[in-house]
Amino acid sequence: MPQLAFDIAFFAELPKLQPTVRKSVIDAWEKFNRLTLDQLFKDQGLKLESLTQAKDQQIRTIRIDQFWRGVVLAPSSGETFVLLRVMQHDKAIAWAKKQKSSINEVTRAVEIRDAATLDEITPAYERVAEASPKERLFAKFSDGDLAALGIDAETLRQARSLMDKEQLEVFAPLLPQDQREVLQYLAEGCTVEEVWQDIVAPALQAATQPVDTSDYETAIQHTRTRFALVTASDELRDILDKPFAAWRVFLHPSQHKMAYRASYSGPAQVSGGPGTGKTVVALHRVKHLLGYLRDGDRVLLTTYTNALVNALRSGLDSLVDDPRLRERVDISTVDAFASRVLAEAPGAVTRKPLMSNQEESRWAAAAKATGFSGTAQFLAQEYRHVVLAQDIRSLAEYEAADRRGRGSRMSTAQRPLVWETVERFTADLAEDGARTWLQTCADAARVLAKSGPLYRHVVVDEAQDLHPAQWRLLRAAVPGRPDDLFIAGDPYQRIYDSKVSLKSLGIKVAGRSTKLRKNYRSTQEILRWSTALLIGRPITQLEDEGRNETLLGYRSALHGNGPAVHAAVTEDAELDALVAQVHAWIEAGVDAGEIGVSTRFNKTCATAVERLKAAGVPTAPLRTVDGASDEAKTVRVGTMHSFKGLEFRCVAVIGVNDGALPFPRAITPADVDSIQHETDMMSERCLLFVACTRARDSLYVSWSGQPSSFLAEAGVTA
Template sequence: MPFVLYAPVKDGLHDPSIAKQVTAFLSKLFQDDTTPGLHIEPINNAVDPKVRTGRVTQMYRAVLFKLVSDGVPHYVFTGVWPHDKAIEVASKAVLKMNPVNGLPELIMASEVDLTPVVERVARVPVASVAAEFPFLEYKSPGLTLAGLTEELGLDPDVAEHAWVATSEDEVMELAGKLGGWRGEALLELAVGATIADVRISLGMDTAPTVEAEAVEDEQLVSAMRTPTAQMQFAWLEDQEELRRVIEGGDLAAWRIFLHPEQRKYVEAAYGGSFRLSGGAGTGKTVVLLHRARMLAKRNPQARILLTTYTRNLADGMKRSLRDLDPSLVLADAPGKPGIYVAGVDQAASQVLGSASRDELAAAVEAVLGIGGNRATSRTSSAQKAWRDAIESVGGDLGPELRSPTFFDAEYDSVVLAQHITTLDEFLRVRRPGRGVALGRLQRQAVWEVIRSYRSSAAVAGAVDFGEVCAIAAQLAASGPIADHVLVDEGQDLTPPRWQFLRAVVPEGPDDLFVAEDSQQRIYGQRVVLGRHGIKIVGRSRRLTLNYRTTAQVLRFATSVLAGENFVDLDDEATDDTGYRSARSGPVPIRVATGSITEELDRAAAQLAEWLAAGAARDGIGILVRDQRMVERVARGLEDRDVRVRQVSKSAATGKDPQLMTMHRAKGMEFTHVLIFGANADLLPAAYLLKDLPEEERADLLQRERSLFYVAATRARDELVVMWEGKASDFLDAFTAKDHVR
């Protein structure tokens, strides 16, 4: 039975209308390459004798390369073209082994003509900072043109094209044309990496040695199994995977193509907990999904918990996991073999629900110091409950402490985190990471409010989500219920949630794998994992290549964070060195308006412009600060005959542009994003700052900046930001004034 490798080239994407015929063709090839009707044929006078074409339909032909290793045929599928075009492509296509770095290279006819890049470069003035030497030499001092060919392995023509580039954007354009290891190497050089850095990052020093006496097919097949080669060449395991890949289109690519850095973290074994950080769009969630699959395949009886902060993100991961591999066993409750995918609060609630009445009562007593069997949850009413408690018994509080936001954070970060049940304990407890210092009298006044909050909840028989997790942690301490825990968006989890996750899995190899990005922290306070029994010192790494957003959108988004200092879950400053995008596109546009009416008019016009240009309706996201604005914008656009779909927990499916809050957009992506209402009074939200202690304002403002950053990085291709009146101060650092309209 032949092996089939999937290596689609950009202009070889087949017409979606013949996807089933392509699947049928490759399925037959999978079974027997001599099957009548496949017509696997060589091309006369082809540059590479390994190239073949195959009949998909009367009109379309596939272009493949045939390799034979250990007597077994291996076919590399590159795409489908109309008959004559396929013959032309095949006659010039080459699959070869790079003699410098031992990696396979797929060079198609479409790549031969790179002159448009050079012609456009020639029209761009050389930046003054690099006026005396090429851009790549400026970014990586000591780099030479000879080094690109003799040490990195780029072909001379490609190296020369890269050498004449005058900016990062020019290098990115060339990298996009090349793809594979060559494109990634240029992207790394464009942000300052050395050739030595690139060779290490792409695993070139561990690639197979090119031996002149070896059979070329054997060399190529071996090279295609390396992590770097699998950025471009995917080994399809069976016909079902083949069908999902072919019929899934471009958006399915994440399921099979991993950067070598990503693959390393998917497959590695760790002696304990591990933390993987990375900016927006770097593929942290993709790594988690592939790692969950790897762990399940390695041990089908393993109990794996895949979790994140919100339920909608967890639901998205569950759908993606099914797309990745429908054969995976998805458990319906924690503690069962398979992969249990749920929001952390949902998982904790399941643990409470499975406990006996006596077990639950004992756990509530231990955590809250109050007897009773409290098992329901209080969610949106928690802020109201804090306000009621403050009004009821908070007369001795100073004005700077009369904030539900302050009490919510104090309760999770100090009281629940350290199992405080009495005033005496609260008077003595340390409060690491809390901005507001409390004297003895202030602590007494604060405790009175906490006591009232707990007492009223006991009467109602309710618990809030932080309490749910703390109680579940107490229950789980009697016996772990998971073998591996994988956590997405770890920066948003509170101490009680980390206590729960630490309790459900015993310390040991591959126990906790945490993905996080401190720059996307939009909920809760800063957390240091070491304070909650999760030891990750020395086992932390960072991803730096953004696959989602264009470089232009990324520059805008990071400008929103200018001047901020971010601290990760290791209590270390975030290092953004080398963070870059793999894609290029238009500069984000800022639209200033004088009234909400004008802003809605401009928004309707922008949506119409995108749709007229061919944007998919459901590929457009309209993001606003809060639910009140969602409803206002929905009514305003409806009045202008623009159909949109409001996205909420109960939203119906549909193909219209999606309107939602910025918080709701976390974990999603769109081809086009319109941020509506970037006003000074909404970003940051003025109502959140009301009555907040001065010591905690800086942290809240940072979270508000991060929220704007999250919203901007949902855009894959185009971003428009609108406001009425005074723009948010968060926009000040974006200096492309010529893109205001």
């Protein structure tokens, strides 16, 4: 019986297709399921046509509607077809004529390459390489090594003509998918062994027979990381209606291996840059764990903000169909979990949370009462980074505390007065029936340490922003057994000052840690522009505070236009330019709900909402949008902090001026604490990085007056 599978590249283009076109795709898919092979080729509505002067006669087109055509891999044997792209009529035919299919002799997967363009440009690159004394990009790798990684003779010729990574970027979109990824890893400095482990080994299929490069039916079955075989029309509608659902079908081999490993002997971690699928892996891990729960066992899925909680809940609803299983997962922020633990503890005393903007004045009052002459800012940071971080509960413990990482000097003689001020601060809060959020977490951790764990598994998303007090709570929430903690995070998205060494807290992930390097959200052009904001800046790893993270090999498989930047003289003119940009996106076919506007301050958010509404654009603050129906119709505006973990097809980041990033009030003066100063500056850089990497297809960055120094340092000009 014929069937139509789908290439992941088709799903990547879904946001660009109108609902009527998506419906026509379903109609075409149903024909493949309903008709015989002979009827398919004769069907005049489908018009499964071969193309003259095509590089590969197995690449054909089908009619989607009057203006759109699908490009299909139609093998000469077997009954499984693959929809590769849906494009406007003339573009589809032109693209289809250039493509050539093949079967990788190592991974056994089907690959598609732009053979016509490669044939056209390769000779020119070869001539340049022959005339240059410069060493070629892959000179240190033998033909045998490359062949063992799945590089075939055609790609080998092209690889041998390349001089640098910039030339590889020209070739990359044209190359076969698996081979492209191998070359990109090698170009970034990875060894043959590392590439084998990360790319080739997870994709290998158990088989004793040699690869038959003409057996497309079998090869398509071996390409499940890029080809989706959808079995029901409802499932296809779900995927087309909700882009997240595509992740239910596609996991890169390294992602699938991490998410569905039968068991880990202890805590496990997945790390990676924005858009690499960490959250998706975490959700798939929850799905896997749910299949093995015993009676009474529960799972805690936790993260940092309420916006992320909502995203996780929606994602789990899409991934886990059985509501009885979903009910066994508690999804909440760590702070909300801590509040619940304290509220349910015997003899619980209700206390209201102290807002962060109230904390400094409270410290100032405590210092005045004890006669401490230092700043309230110093006290707040000392309490956060030393007292709470090390769970210090007495003067003796404080006098022995490790203050490495604090740039403000303090003699042994000064510590008793500081401790007295800490005790005054906490006593005043208790008297007023209040506590800080981190106090709440620290107290909840102590409760669980006595009463015992509440969960069988804890899965943590956006782990990089959690404080040691929060980690102690999570450690106490689950017994130390196999599969206790599963952690997803990215140190490059650390926008809150919460450096932590999991190793020092007894959460050891050595040997159970995977790094994801491939971005599935943003285009390579957006990614390259955004990472320039951080390149060369040391970022501490999650698992070990003594080691730095690296962006080595971080890249995207998607390509498009680079970010647009706009310099305005006044804030009013900048808002006018924002309105024009949003109108341009909508006129180009982008739904309002696919557009996000991000800025540093709530005040600027309110102004942007007002200006866009006045221009007739349906707009709302991020936190007030209610449900999927509102999201589809409304441009959402929020602070950079609130955009964390979200994504949009088009993103405008506004107000990126020298008074906002870095924000002076968020930066500890260097003469007060030089180490904290650098940490604060890095947090501000990461904040801009996070905002920019929310964009999938289009990024627009603007400012009025003087641009942020971060832009200038990254080489960005208007």
